[in-house]
Amino acid sequence: MVMKSAVEDDDAGWGLGIPEKMKNNANWVDITHEFKGACKELNLGELLHDKLFGLFEAMSAIEMMDPKMDAGMIGNQVNRKVLNFEQAIKEEAIKVKDLSLPELIGIIDTCFCCLITWLEGHSLAQTVFTCLYVHNPDLIEEPALKAFALGILKVCDIAREKVNKAAVFEEEDFQAMTYGFKMANNVTDLRVTGMLKDVEDELQRKVKSTRIRQGEQRDPEVEREHQQFLALFNRIKFMRLLLTALITFTKKETSSVGEAQKLVVQAADLLSAIHSSIQHGIQSQNDTTKGDHPIMMGFEPLVNQRLLPPTFPRYAKIIKREDMVAYFSKLIDRVKTVCDVINTTNLHGILDFFCEFSEQSPCVLSRSLLQTTFLIDNKKVFGTHLMQDMIKDALRYFVSPPVLSHKCCLFNNHQAKDYIDSFVTHCSRPFCSLIQIHGHNRARQRDKLGHILEEFATLQDEAEKVDAALHSLLMKLEPQRQHLACLGTWILYHNLRIMIQYLLSGFELELYSMHEYYYIYWYLSEFLYAWLMSTLSRADSSQMAEERLMEEQVKGRSSKKTKKKKKVRPLSKEITMSQAYQNMCAGMYKTMVALDMDGKVRKPQFELDSEQVRYEHRFAPFNSVVTPPPVHYIQFKEMSDLKKYNPPPGSTDLYLAASKHFQQAKLILENVPSPDPEVNRILKVAKPNIVVTKLLAGGHKKDTKVLPEFDFSAHKYFPWSKSSDSALRERQKVIPMA
Amino acid sequence: MATMIEENGPSTHEQSGVSPSYQARQKLEGLLNKNMRIRMTDGRTLVGLFLCTDRDCNVILGSAQEFLKSTDTFSQGEPRVLGLAMIPGHHVVSIEVEADSLEDAQGFGVNH
Numbered sequence: 001m002v003m004k005s006a007v008e009d010d011d012a013g014w015g016l017g018i019p020e021k022m023k024n025n026a027n028w029v030d031i032t033h034e035f036k037g038a039c040k041e042l043n044l045g046e047l048l049h050d051k052l053f054g055l056f057e058a059m060s061a062i063e064m065m066d067p068k069m070d071a072g073m074i075g076n077q078v079n080r081k082v083l084n085f086e087q088a089i090k091e092e093a094i095k096v097k098d099l100s101l102p103e104l105i106g107i108i109d110t111c112f113c114c115l116i117t118w119l120e121g122h123s124l125a126q127t128v129f130t131c132l133y134v135h136n137p138d139l140i141e142e143p144a145l146k147a148f149a150l151g152i153l154k155v156c157d158i159a160r161e162k163v164n165k166a167a168v169f170e171e172e173d174f175q176a177m178t179y180g181f182k183m184a185n186n187v188t189d190l191r192v193t194g195m196l197k198d199v200e201d202e203l204q205r206k207v208k209s210t211r212i213r214q215g216e217q218r219d220p221e222v223e224r225e226h227q228q229f230l231a232l233f234n235r236i237k238f239m240r241l242l243l244t245a246l247i248t249f250t251k252k253e254t255s256s257v258g259e260a261q262k263l264v265v266q267a268a269d270l271l272s273a274i275h276s277s278i279q280h281g282i283q284s285q286n287d288t289t290k291g292d293h294p295i296m297m298g299f300e301p302l303v304n305q306r307l308l309p310p311t312f313p314r315y316a317k318i319i320k321r322e323d324m325v326a327y328f329s330k331l332i333d334r335v336k337t338v339c340d341v342i343n344t345t346n347l348h349g350i351l352d353f354f355c356e357f358s359e360q361s362p363c364v365l366s367r368s369l370l371q372t373t374f375l376i377d378n379k380k381v382f383g384t385h386l387m388q389d390m391i392k393d394a395l396r397y398f399v400s401p402p403v404l405s406h407k408c409c410l411f412n413n414h415q416a417k418d419y420i421d422s423f424v425t426h427c428s429r430p431f432c433s434l435i436q437i438h439g440h441n442r443a444r445q446r447d448k449l450g451h452i453l454e455e456f457a458t459l460q461d462e463a464e465k466v467d468a469a470l471h472s473l474l475m476k477l478e479p480q481r482q483h484l485a486c487l488g489t490w491i492l493y494h495n496l497r498i499m500i501q502y503l504l505s506g507f508e509l510e511l512y513s514m515h516e517y518y519y520i521y522w523y524l525s526e527f528l529y530a531w532l533m534s535t536l537s538r539a540d541s542s543q544m545a546e547e548r549l550m551e552e553q554v555k556g557r558s559s560k561k562t563k564k565k566k567k568v569r570p571l572s573k574e575i576t577m578s579q580a581y582q583n584m585c586a587g588m589y590k591t592m593v594a595l596d597m598d599g600k601v602r603k604p605q606f607e608l609d610s611e612q613v614r615y616e617h618r619f620a621p622f623n624s625v626v627t628p629p630p631v632h633y634i635q636f637k638e639m640s641d642l643k644k645y646n647p648p649p650g651s652t653d654l655y656l657a658a659s660k661h662f663q664q665a666k667l668i669l670e671n672v673p674s675p676d677p678e679v680n681r682i683l684k685v686a687k688p689n690i691v692v693t694k695l696l697a698g699g700h701k702k703d704t705k706v707l708p709e710f711d712f713s714a715h716k717y718f719p720w721s722k723s724s725d726s727a728l729r730e731r732q733k734v735i736p737m738a
Numbered sequence: 739m740a741t742m743i744e745e746n747g748p749s750t751h752e753q754s755g756v757s758p759s760y761q762a763r764q765k766l767e768g769l770l771n772k773n774m775r776i777r778m779t780d781g782r783t784l785v786g787l788f789l790c791t792d793r794d795c796n797v798i799l800g801s802a803q804e805f806l807k808s809t810d811t812f813s814q815g816e817p818r819v820l821g822l823a824m825i826p827g828h829h830v831v832s833i834e835v836e837a838d839s840l841e842d843a844q845g846f847g848v849n850h
Contacts, residue, residue: 027837028775034765035795035833041762042793048763049790050770053798058790061798061824064778072804072818073780306818 071308082302085132089139094132094298097141101228104144106281107133107298108235109321111152116327117318119159119365123175125304126316128156133298137184144203144236147195151239153184154192158246159365166368168439173364179307189247196240203233231277234270238328241267245335249369254342254382257373261339268332275325334366341373342382347394347431350374350381354438355501358445367439374435387428388421395424397570398493399539400546401486403470407553409477416473423466423487430455434498446505449498450621456495457625463487481549489539492627496532499622500524506618508716514707515603518592519615522640523631525585529578531628536575543570573672580668580682584718587661587686591693591721593642594654595708602707655697662690684714692721766791772839774799777831782806784823788835795827 042048047055062069088094095103111131118127133140133149140146160183163174184192210226212218245263248256284296295301319327337357344350357370376383381390392404402408403420410416430452437448464485471483503524506512512520595601612633622630631639642648649657666686669679710719774788776797783806786799803817 028834029837029840030832030834031840032830032832032834035769036830038762038765039791039793039795039827041759042766042791044793047790047792048766048770049798053789053800057822058798058824061822062820064784064823064825065780065829072782072820 071305082300082305084300084303085135085139088132088300095142096139096145099142099145101225101232102280102282103297104142105228105231105235105277106283106296107131107145108148108232108239109278109281109324110296110299110318111148112235112324112328113318113321115152115155116324117316118156118175119331119363120319121173121175121364122316123177123179123308124156124181125177125179125307126301127318128152129179129181129304130299130301130318132300132303135181143195144199144232147192147199148236148239150184150187150192151196151243153182154189155239155243155246157183157185158189158243158250162246162249162372163364163368166371166436166439168367168371168436169364170441170444173441179304189243193240193244193247196236196243200233200236200240203229203236207233227277228280230273231280234273234277238267238270238274241270249372252376252383254384257339257342257382261336264332264335264339268329271325271329271332278321278324281321331363331366334360334362335369338366338370338373341370345393346397347390348397350390351435351438354435358438358442361442364441371436371439375432387432388424391424391427391431392420395487395490398490399486399542401470401542402474402481402483402546403486405546405550407550408474408481410470410474410483413473413477416470419466419469423462426462427459427491430459434494442505443509446502446509449502449505453495453498453502453621454624456491456498460488460491460495460625460627463491482545485538486542488627489535489542493532493535493539495625496528496535496628499625499628500528500532502621503528503618504717507712507719512618513604514592514710515596515601515611516614516618517710518589518596519636519640520618521585521589521592522636523619525582525589526639527628527631529582529585533575533578533582536571536578540569540571540575576668576672577678580665580679583661583665583668584682584686587658587665587689587693588718590654590658590661591689591696594651594658594696597651597654600706600708652697652699655693659690659693659697662686662693666690681715682718685718685720688720689718769835769839773836775834776825778825779829779831784820784825785817786820786823789822795830796824797827797830797833798822798824 039048047058049058064070065073067073083091083093085094089096099107111128111134114127114131118124128134131149131152133145134153137146137149137153140149160176160178163169164176169176206229207226210222210229212223212226241263245260245267248260248263282296284299341350341353344353354370354374358367373382375381375387381387395401396404403410403416405411433452433455437445437452440448464487467483467485467488470486474481474483503520506520592601615633615636619630663686666683669675669683669686672679708721710721712719714720769788771787771789773785774797775783775785776799777783782804784799784802784804786802788797789800790798800822802820802823804820805817
């Protein structure tokens, strides 16, 4: 019997419109038996497939019934009914009024944990919206819970808006999807904080009325109630302060940042009380040993399961309540730090602030808040300064170009003004991008730094042209002054900083193999840091020339002697640090070459690539830069060839030379006037390395083929050799390292 | 003929030999890119284009949609789009195709 279909043929509809087809056409024929029989005839490992479909395509298929890939499976395996909020109310599985204090505390704490889990990169559907109450706060009759639910929604909404606006996240950082949930948009922020405040006041009265009175025989029941009221009060207050702080951040005035800082400090004060009262809240009830998720009243981890895309199988692991307070306190610390940015006025200082902040690998919310605090609505820095003015100030601070000096005739020259203004305008976008890059996570930063070099190469070109034009103008007007390579020096400085950061971050991200260290450190010490130092000293002398001119003018008018005390050069600290870094890199380079000579660096069997391929890949982004010109592999090999020395140094000579470099770095750093943590971190590496390289020079462990290990724990860019650990410890017994 | 390993994909050349394995391949190839409905051991049903299978009856469906528990009525809410999905053979409970697609795939649905 052949089953003939009665419906019209429409082969065009195979790919699309399946649902329509399903409804119209129920002519399904069961072929299970024949199909399975036919499959058995295939050979082992043979795939029967269309010409256009191969093993490669097959790989990207999700596997059904695999707990890790199949998001839909979980819902079907759990032996309970998954109810949404309305259904749960109807079936009385959930209370919307007369909740007990422990229930409220438990629900609030779980919500906080969900919020944190969301901020750490999970989807809203699997975190905050597993709480049924936030699906529709209008249905909640209990005022405290209603206010709290609205508060949580507002916090999510503002956080999401901030993160979206700052645009410093990638899919691994943050899930911005709301899955069509309402984020309490029908209620104003002010109304929600007002509701929270009302609940808070009411609770405060309750706390007071249950407080111990003098000479009273304390009923343990009342005492417990008192504690629970207090616990709830603290939570509601924390919620209100958190929300108010976030709302304050959305205001446009700079003063609001200080206000936000005060609010988060107040919120932080509540944390220890919240932590100590966690046990008052109810816990999840069900048996989790059978693979079910912990559930408690008001929460249904599977309620949104069908909203998730198929490639979204992971069940979000909500953080534990015990860790909640620690996370909040760290978050608040970060937000406090963010607020401090407004005290930095110089663009270079701001850039350093961003770099330093990023080094702690902060969360996406604090990173975003920093971005939105810096550039309010992408126009003005801190809402008050034009980016162009910031750049001019930075130029004055760095090279004191005549064109920006009040005392120079160029300052009021129209043509000169046009030149400099258009240059500064062109600078503002790349500099904003540079600052934005520092808001991304560490791994993405590296990638983006490589790309922004192209933009800086264009700026470099323009800077040199503007310098030349200004110089020829100045020669006509004030022949005794020069305008040589001022703007160019400044851009070059930033270029070099980006390049150095790009290379160094490879150590932090553990991208390089040990056999690659030597050329990376070579590039840094022999090339980039050398360029950086000459750039800084050129800027420094340009500043001095400008200062001399000013002094002469001042002296000309009043005979008073102004040149009395020696001023600290603004760039001196940076020059010193660069010297130290250069010595550290040089020391590492020489150590690596010597270790290689002793056969202590494992090299890969280059089959499909070569050292040249790797080298070129490592420095590929530098090819877009004109100044400094990229050093190609052949050049590098020539420049670093040891045979050009007579006699060529052996490993012992190199270890000794390395030791001297580390010694030098130590000397430089120990003379830094007020050492910052970074100085101490480098010293921590430099000191043992002096000893290790000396030992190696003395032939220690020369014959062992044990490969050295490098430990980057003390400093993320400079390791110290671990292989001589034991030797080092022995030495330490004799000469205590100081 | 039995030892021949068929080059995968719908073969256009006419073969006169009628070995069981050749017939089986012809049957399956006739179903390629046809709509298929598979019920799984947990009661869910997937509907999608048949793209690939092997000896263990693992099936890959393209543009697959997931329907909850029912087989005939789709009252249980909207289907969920899965895209490319592989159903392991041991989870396949039943396989159905649309009647009109059997015209091309000889040997299926025929009592023989």
